[in-house]
Amino acid sequence: MRMSKMVGRRLKEDPKDAVTVSHKFLLRGGYIRPVSTGVFSMLPIAKRINDKIENIIREEMNNIDGQEVLMPVVLPAELWEESGRYKSVGPELLRFQNRNGSDMLLAMTHEEAVVHLLRSEISSYKQLPAMVYQVQTKYRDEARARGGLIRVREFTMKDAYSCHESQENLEEYYLQAHEAYVKIFDRLGMNNVLSIESDAGMMGGKVSHEFMAICDCGEDTIITNSDYTYKANSEVATANWIYNTDEEVIPLEKVHTPDAKTIEEVADFLNISQEHTAKAVFYVTDEEQLVLAVIRGDIEVNEAKLKNVILNANLNFANDEQIRAIGCEPGYASPLDIDFEKVTVVFDNSVAKSINLVAGANEADYHYKNFNFSRDVKVDTDKYIVADIATVREGDLCPITNTPLQITRGIEVGNIFQLGTKYSEAMNFNILDNNGKAKPVIMGCYGIGVGRAMASIIEQNNDNYGPIWPITVAPWEVHLCALNPKKAEVKEASESLYNQLQELDLEVLFDDRGEKPGFMFNDADLIGIPFRVVVSPKSIANNSVEFKRRGEKNGDLVPVEQIAQKVAEAIKAEYAKF
RNA sequence: CGGGGUAUAGCGCAGUCUGGCUAGCGCAUUUGGUUUGGGACCAAAGGGUCGCAGGUUCGAAUCCUGCUACCCCGACCA
Numbered sequence: 001m002r003m004s005k006m007v008g009r010r011l012k013e014d015p016k017d018a019v020t021v022s023h024k025f026l027l028r029g030g031y032i033r034p035v036s037t038g039v040f041s042m043l044p045i046a047k048r049i050n051d052k053i054e055n056i057i058r059e060e061m062n063n064i065d066g067q068e069v070l071m072p073v074v075l076p077a078e079l080w081e082e083s084g085r086y087k088s089v090g091p092e093l094l095r096f097q098n099r100n101g102s103d104m105l106l107a108m109t110h111e112e113a114v115v116h117l118l119r120s121e122i123s124s125y126k127q128l129p130a131m132v133y134q135v136q137t138k139y140r141d142e143a144r145a146r147g148g149l150i151r152v153r154e155f156t157m158k159d160a161y162s163c164h165e166s167q168e169n170l171e172e173y174y175l176q177a178h179e180a181y182v183k184i185f186d187r188l189g190m191n192n193v194l195s196i197e198s199d200a201g202m203m204g205g206k207v208s209h210e211f212m213a214i215c216d217c218g219e220d221t222i223i224t225n226s227d228y229t230y231k232a233n234s235e236v237a238t239a240n241w242i243y244n245t246d247e248e249v250i251p252l253e254k255v256h257t258p259d260a261k262t263i264e265e266v267a268d269f270l271n272i273s274q275e276h277t278a279k280a281v282f283y284v285t286d287e288e289q290l291v292l293a294v295i296r297g298d299i300e301v302n303e304a305k306l307k308n309v310i311l312n313a314n315l316n317f318a319n320d321e322q323i324r325a326i327g328c329e330p331g332y333a334s335p336l337d338i339d340f341e342k343v344t345v346v347f348d349n350s351v352a353k354s355i356n357l358v359a360g361a362n363e364a365d366y367h368y369k370n371f372n373f374s375r376d377v378k379v380d381t382d383k384y385i386v387a388d389i390a391t392v393r394e395g396d397l398c399p400i401t402n403t404p405l406q407i408t409r410g411i412e413v414g415n416i417f418q419l420g421t422k423y424s425e426a427m428n429f430n431i432l433d434n435n436g437k438a439k440p441v442i443m444g445c446y447g448i449g450v451g452r453a454m455a456s457i458i459e460q461n462n463d464n465y466g467p468i469w470p471i472t473v474a475p476w477e478v479h480l481c482a483l484n485p486k487k488a489e490v491k492e493a494s495e496s497l498y499n500q501l502q503e504l505d506l507e508v509l510f511d512d513r514g515e516k517p518g519f520m521f522n523d524a525d526l527i528g529i530p531f532r533v534v535v536s537p538k539s540i541a542n543n544s545v546e547f548k549r550r551g552e553k554n555g556d557l558v559p560v561e562q563i564a565q566k567v568a569e570a571i572k573a574e575y576a577k578f
Numbered sequence: 579c580g581g582g583g584u585a586u587a588g589c590g591c592a593g594u595c596u597g598g599c600u601a602g603c604g605c606a607u608u609u610g611g612u613u614u615g616g617g618a619c620c621a622a623a624g625g626g627u628c629g630c631a632g633g634u635u636c637g638a639a640u641c642c643u644g645c646u647a648c649c650c651c652g653a654c655c656a
Binding site: 009011012013014015016017018019027034036037085089090091092108109111138140142143144146151159219314316415417445447465483484486487514515516517518519520521522523525534536537538539546 | 579584588589590591605606613614615616617618647648649650651652653654655656
């Protein structure tokens with residue numbers, strides 16, 4: 001490719017709207033252009049990278065016996081009504097009508113479509129296991145798209161669906177899929193991707209893993225110990241919290257605590273540590289049901305965990321009015337003196353196990369000292385819940401190794417789920433087993449966001465000047481620069497080299513524009529091709545050219561007659577690393 | 579959906595508070611010339627519904643009202 005003819009310009013300055021590194025470089029380098037919030041066009045450079053990412057994924061999917069298919073993006077609502085998701089999924093599913101007034105949708109995932117496809121093709125256990133996958137557009141009407149390609153509304157995803165006769169067979173295949181994913185991210189040059197167990201969310205199913213590309217701009221919070229033997233999404237992470245279980249239980253005592261509403265004020269006023277307090281946090285569900293979370297004063301409630309415990313997906317903080325309506329005093333609310341009929345009470349383990357905590361007295365300006373859960377909560381155990389609803393903090397102790405936990409951020413670039421029979425049962429996807437008995441197919445599904453992977457690769461491979469593409473996904477393998485191509489000797493040598501490199505089947509981007517060196521080199525850095533060859537009047541006078549690696553400051557002079565071979569070898573050696 | 583911010587040439591911005599001549603600057607683009615190892619120089623040129631709609635005024639990028647789009651934080655997220 002000649003740069004003089006390449007569509008897509010590079011920008012000198014950072015676009016004001018871009019914040020993350022990948023977003024800045026994707027815009028500045030002429031990779032993508034925004035069309036609408038979370039909707040982008042890809043220019044030729046990005047398209048080439050995109051295709052390479054897709055092809056690596058295809059190869060690994062084929063290696064685990066995947067068969068590529070293609071399903072539509074526009075689906076009839078009836079299909080999603082079969083699974084129940086037409087109603088259960090919120091406004092992130094884009095619904096519309098066609099000219100006949102039929103309800104249609106833009107697929108945000110393809111379980112329904114794949115079951116529709118396979119249920120008429122697969123009817124015997126002899127045809128299993130089977131896996132089909134596609135690389136297809138998805139549309140999700142995200143509440144908030146952000147960060148360039150990191151979180152978008154329209155995107156390309158590789159989604160794979162496997163079918164099995166037994167749970168054991170699914171589990172066996174699931175491990176293979178996990179292996180394939182590890183290989184894929186290795187080959188994409190993402191050197192820091194963690195697979196962590198996750199919550200299955202709306203997909204249903206039991207076991208699932210998220211593949212997290214570790215980087216500061218990631219949206220997900222991941223809790224790990226130092227050797228990664230423990231790793232979990234913050235939504236499910238737990239810790240080995242230390243509770244004061246050794247103290248002598250002493251009698252309740254009501255104390256005057258004027259104007260001490262917050263935990264900090266109470267602890268300061270009574271001159272105790274926050275670990276010796278219990279706080280009461282009120283939530284309200286969409287159905288107006290009050291929920292009281294009681295947790296040790298120094299620990300924050302983890303709303304994701306709380307939602308799982310009470311089996312309700314929508315929680316908001318309750319206001320003072322709502323709290324008073326059930327007879328509590330905001331700021332001084334207490335698990336004592338509370339009407340357990342009117343409010344769902346969830347005690348965190350920290351409160352259930354600690355001794356002699358300070359808790360509210362349900363009366364303005366008063367607290368109780370020496371609250372003890374086992375002694376003071378006198379209602380039947382079925383009136384409340386004790387669970388882990390605590391947010392893990394940096395430095396809390398690992399539940400496995402007891403070493404301090406760390407908090408890191410990650411981008412979810414892929415996930416794998418053991419779906420089970422959720423869709424096959426709902427949509428009547430059955431096979432006959434070897435006894436001639438009909439049973440639902442057991443399924444797994446496996447996704448990777450292609451554009452998100454591209455952004456993540458940049459997040460993990462860049463310097464101040466631009467991305468540093470791994471050879472496996474680089475838009476071209478070598479960047480040839482002709483410095484001052486008006487000089488006949490430079491033009492001749494660079495054109496000849498361009499031909500030689502192409503004859504060696506190398507992918508060459510040829511900067512034939514005759515720009516100033518600095519201009520050209522900055523563009524080259526933004527395009528981030530791993531190898532660069534510069535032909536200049538000076539070097540050619542010595543019958544040599546400069547050969548440099550992206551990311552290294554200085555290159556080597558190489559005799560002109562050796563350079564093509566040397567480039568080919570370097571590229572080959574580079575591929576061998578993946 | 580809540581909070582904050584922005585909208586003037588392809589990109590980055592000034593001008594808006596305090597209304598006033600023909601709307602400006604840098605980069606980019608075109609032409610001619612000089613230049614060529616980390617974003618050159620000289621000369622000339624093209625490029626604008628000042629986000630949209632309405633209003634106030636002799637006069638609106640600037641003041642008023644309504645709307646829209648985009649970005650950031652939060653909520654949400656197979």
